[in-house]
Amino acid sequence: NAGVTQTPKFRVLKTGQSMTLLCAQDMNHEYMYWYRQDPGMGLRLIHYSVGEGTTAKGEVPDGYNVSRLKKQNFLLGLESAAPSQTSVYFCASSYQGVSRAFFGQGTRLTVV
Amino acid sequence: RKEVEQDPGPFNVPEGATVAFNCTYSNSASQSFFWYRQDCRKEPKLLMSVYSSGNEDGRFTAQLNRASQYISLLIRDSKLSDSATYLCVGPGAGSYQLTFGKGTKLSVIP
Numbered sequence: 347n348a349g350v351t352q353t354p355k356f357r358v359l360k361t362g363q364s365m366t367l368l369c370a371q372d373m374n375h376e377y378m379y380w381y382r383q384d385p386g387m388g389l390r391l392i393h394y395s396v397g398e399g400t401t402a403k404g405e406v407p408d409g410y411n412v413s414r415l416k417k418q419n420f421l422l423g424l425e426s427a428a429p430s431q432t433s434v435y436f437c438a439s440s441y442q443g444v445s446r447a448f449f450g451q452g453t454r455l456t457v458v
Numbered sequence: 459r460k461e462v463e464q465d466p467g468p469f470n471v472p473e474g475a476t477v478a479f480n481c482t483y484s485n486s487a488s489q490s491f492f493w494y495r496q497d498c499r500k501e502p503k504l505l506m507s508v509y510s511s512g513n514e515d516g517r518f519t520a521q522l523n524r525a526s527q528y529i530s531l532l533i534r535d536s537k538l539s540d541s542a543t544y545l546c547v548g549p550g551a552g553s554y555q556l557t558f559g560k561g562t563k564l565s566v567i568p
Contacts (some may be wrong), residue, residue: 377555379555381558386466386560387560388545388558388559388560388561389502389545389558391550391555391557394555404555436501436502440556443549443555443556444489444490444549444556445490446492446504446507447504447547447556448504449501449502449503450501451500451501452499452500452501
């Protein structure tokens with residue numbers, strides 16, 4: 347009964363390095379989302395997907411790219427990490443766009 | 459104006475107290491609302507959905523006021539374990555995503 351799984355859970359990057367965060371869900375959900383959460387800012391939507399092969403920009407997409415090649419996976423990429431991308435990243439999935447969302451455990455990323 | 463807004467708190471209440479949170483929303487066509495709970499350094503988890511007629515789950519009551527465009531969460535007989543941040547959630551500008559409020563922090567004090 348995994349639900350939504352994110353890897354890795356922690357990561358430290360140097361400025362300019364790249365990395366990919368993986369989100370996997372086993373609930374056959376169409377919709378998947380990537381959020382970042384910073385103190386005092388709440389959850390902000392980075393990118394989302396309404397189905398396999400689709401992606402769309404959210405509220406704060408700059409500096410990130412995403413891919414949804416398989417329905418169960420949603421990847422978030424940072425091509426050239428910056429200290430401003432230090433944050434906690436949450437992946438979520440839902441059956442429909444406005445139905446309840448299930449969250450992964452989060453990835454704590456620090457860019458130095 | 460953000461689609462969903464809530465008082466950040468913190469709310470510091472003694473055990474056994476009743477506490478209420480309100481959350482305003484801007485999208486008058488919104489149909490789906492939720493309250494999530496987030497513990498420190500953990501992921502948000504669904505506390506309860508909010509239905510038009512209001513709904514109750516044990517010590518928790520959620521209500522929707524469409525005329526004034528707000529939803530509320532009432533917690534009765536507060537427990538120490540209720541200490542957390544409560545996130546109000548409603549539809550965003552588009553049809554494909556939910557918008558989260560910034561959260562209201564609750565601390566229940568012995």
